Amino acid sequence: VMYLTKSGDLTSTHVSVALEELLVAARRQGCLTVGVYESAKLMNADPDCVVLCVLACDAEQEGDVALQIHFTLLRAFCCDVDINILRVSGMKRLADVLGESGEARDLHCLLVTNPHAEHLKLDEVGSYCEESRCNNQWVPLLALRDR
Numbered sequence: 508v509m510y511l512t513k514s515g516d517l518t519s520t521h522v523s524v525a526l527e528e529l530l531v532a533a534r535r536q537g538c539l540t541v542g543v544y545e546s547a548k549l550m551n552a553d554p555d556c557v558v559l560c561v562l563a564c565d566a567e568q569e570g571d572v573a574l575q576i577h578f579t580l581l582r583a584f585c586c587d588v589d590i591n592i593l594r595v596s597g598m599k600r601l602a603d604v605l606g607e608s609g610e611a612r613d614l615h616c617l618l619v620t621n622p623h624a625e626h627l628k629l630d631e632v633g634s635y636c637e638e639s640r641c642n643n644q645w646v647p648l649l650a651l652r653d654r
Contacts, residue, residue, distance in 0.1 A: 522635040523649050525628035526561070526593065527604045532627040533619045534605060540618040541605075543577045549618060550584055558629060559619040559636075560585045560592045562646070563601055574615060581616060582646055591636040597651030604651070 533539040540549050550557055562578050569575070585592040595601065601614055619626060639647035 519649055522632060523595075523651055525631040525635075526595070526649060527600075527651065529559070529619060529626060529628040529632055530561070530601075530604060530617060533624075536621070536624055536626075538619060538621040538624050538626070540620060541616075542613040543574070543581075543616045544613075546616040546618045547577070547581065549620070550581070550588075550590075554584070554588045554590070556620045556622065557585075557590050557618050558622050558626065559632060560590050561595055561617040561619075562592065563595045563598055563615050563617065565596050565598050568598075568615075577616070586645065591633050592646050593632070593636060594646050594648045595651055596648065597653075600651035600653050603653070 530539060540546050546560070550560075560581060562581060564571070564574060564578075582592060584590075598614060602608070602612075605614065607614060619629070636647060639645075
């Protein structure tokens with residue numbers, strides 16, 4: 508079931524749920540790279556295997572200069588090689604969805620890999636990214652909310 512707004516756009520709530528399902532399925536399939544440094548290494552070594560980049564931070568991390576520099580470089584790389592990219596807020600929800608407790612793991616960058624895998628919900632998330640680019644929003648922002 509796809510939820511569309513009056514203009515036919517996918518709603519951000521629907522896309523947030525689709526993204527969560529995509530990340531859980533990708534992790535289960537072994538197609539999820541977690542962490543800024545791990546993601547940068549993978550994109551440098553094999554950018555063709557990446558189908559989606561998710562950059563995550565909450566408002567309190569917006570002032571982290573080092574993290575924002577990493578995000579800028581990752582965004583530029585993704586745009587250069589045509590990788591769909593999303594920004595998300597809601598780090599606690601993201602950790603819950605991925606089964607991560609505490610702040611032990613760096614969840615600021617997630618890559619969905621393996622373009623040959625049947626990724627659940629990838630088309631919906633990709634369509635949202637494409638639709639956002641058509642509206643001059645090059646890196647759309649989604650808010651993940653606790654349910």
